[in-house]
Amino acid sequence: MTTTELPVAADPDLAIIGEGEVKGPGIWARFHAPRHLLTVFVILVALLWLLPSFSMLVISFRPEALFEQSGWWHLFANPAEFTISNYKNLFAGPKGGTVPSGFGAGGALDSLRTSLEITVPATVLVTLVSALSAYSLVFGRWRGRGFIFLTIVGLMVVPLQVAILPVVEGFSDMGKWTGWNPYGTIPGVVIFHVAFGLPFGIFLMRNFFRGIPKDLIEAGRVDGAGEWTLFARVVAPIGIAASASLAIFQFIWTWNDLLVALVILGADPHVPITLFIYDQERALAANFWIIATGSMASIVIPLAVFLSFQRYFVRGMLAGAVK
């Protein structure tokens, strides 16, 4: 594996969160006496880490009116406080007309849909374009590949703040000349996300592709296979796991973005869920029940994606712990 600049476990099967199964005696092997103390300590740490999310979950299931009157922990003394009305209101619609209804512009369901409309194309494009570029960098035979690769490694840490102002201006110029201004639109957000997802994507895919024997490609070339055929029939099937790592990583990254949407969407009422939460927080009469339920709704999809594809996500993270 080419990311062995980092002395981390190179075996992909170890590159998951639960690689506690190390071979040989562990550091604590001889640390007998306080072993049970260690267990207690670790359990306490786990509870401490669960508490914040758990408190938000409880708040989302308590009546709105009680939020400022008594702490969320009162639910356990008074189980009758439990209610799902916050979620009903969030998804099904308005309470007194001040909160946008579910699928209406600016509603929570509309925002979740908008998040998907941004995240899915951005993920597909980053994965595809990165794979193509990485193929060219690994299997192409043109000069300067090393230089281009290092340029891309350099771009990985460029803060997007460095580019975003001129991009917004450039989008407007584009609107003047072509009649289509990506500023304030979902494609505009996607275009920007893809650009800043590519350096990491190309880096990751290149490192995975380098594990594919070059002989395989050379043999294909000798047999007269075109580059497209080699990419589609040889490299892509082998690189599918690598693509999955990148895709999962990019999906969660894009889903959780606030800044790009905040800047590029402008005043568009259709906003992704992160911006929905931010707008609610900044509203003059901030309704914490919306913020709590909205936050819970916003983490369901990345959580499901992560738990389903955990090992791919962590593998991608380990391979490119530089972003």
Add this chain to the structure above:
Amino acid sequence: MAAVTVGPVESAPPVKKKGSIEHAALKDHLQSVAFLVPGAIWLLAIVIYPAIVTIKDSFFNETDTKAVGLTNYKDLFTTAETLIAFRNNVIWVLVFPFVVTTIGLVLAVLTERIRWATAFKTVIFLPVVFSVTASSMVFAQIFDVNPHVGVVNALTQTVEDVFNPPGAYPLQPGQTAASLASAGAVAGPHGTVQSTTAVKAGGVVKMGLTGFPPTTFQALGAVQAVAPKVVPGGVSGLVWRDFSPNNPTDSTSVLSGEDGYPQLHLSLVNSSGSAVASTTTSPAGYFSFSHVGAGTFHVRVPASNFTAGFGAGGVGTSWLGGQSLTPTANLSQTEQALLSVPLVDISMIVAYLWIWAGFTMVIVGAGLAALDRQALEASHVDGATEWQTLRRVTIPMLAPVLVVVLVTMIINVLKIFDIIINLGADTSEPGGQSSTLASDIYYKGFTDGIHTGLASALAVVLFLLVIPAMLFNLKRIKGGGS
């Protein structure tokens, strides 16, 4: 990009060629270069070219019409507003990466041999997957100033109530002890109330107070106030609720319907101001001090009666406020901007540790799993203690991983933005105590009128700050045999 040349092959395939084969090989070359085109265009158009424009804009005025030289940069380093942002970036970079890496190391080492480590690590890792926006909202309620919302203040208030129990008559926010005095009573020193006139032994004191609702008295079991009896050689008296619904304008006499102040702690203060005796009032508000001796005395109601506890509208610490942890009283505006350490920064760092500790733990854990076990075992055989092994063998062997984690986290907090504008709210605006370079770029560039020049200069400075990290990565990846 000019270095891209469709040149001769590095390792030409050992094919002996007819024209058609050469033609096909050339076509392959062109195709393999063509694969790079979409990525290259994207990066050139949306990253590289705009970055160059930003550098150019940073030397222009706000409307981007006139070159102003280094004026924007000079403004950045001389106005208190942006100095605060720099200071906050420094605080973040100095504190966060080191602490989060240490926590990651500790958690990775502690869980190394625990059988259910997978479950534990997943729990710690989950916040990495949540958006920083959602996590910020979680901590907004955890740090809420109202102890009936925020669990941190609920805990600190509960602890404070233990050491400093609330009084029977907690004041509402904004209410002062002085405002309670109605008849025969005046404000005393340090939030107390005391009798207006001095008395000698055998004297009687009547103090009328107002300012608490009937429910307070019902809860304390108050009954109708009665005229106090004289105690020879002592001081006796009455504290009563000097407000009758039947006669709201009277504010001197004890009327029917006016209750006593029960459970009020009182002290007898001599002429030199020291407390010589203490007592507590009866349900009718009656009290007495016996055998007081010579001299004149005041009866005082100590401030402890009016302490508001957690249960009575107590207000906790403003964890997300801009108050500084370092003394700033005698500093100039610029010095304050540079030297204060606002509490909001520390609270945000705590929240950010919760978010990122799982990331550092997993990467350090992977490094740990790849270590040479024999070296560790040898260290044990040689009789090293756990701590010595950790410090002298494990950590040095892990150093490359720890440095990468540290650098990754430094880059992360240099660009810190989401948690600032979400959790910092008002204090994140330019000049606010939690503002950072990235938040200033956003506000100045996109909301607060358009300050293209200043925002661009800030972006360039941010870029310059990440360059050492970029060089580190380049060196690492180049040296790694790419």
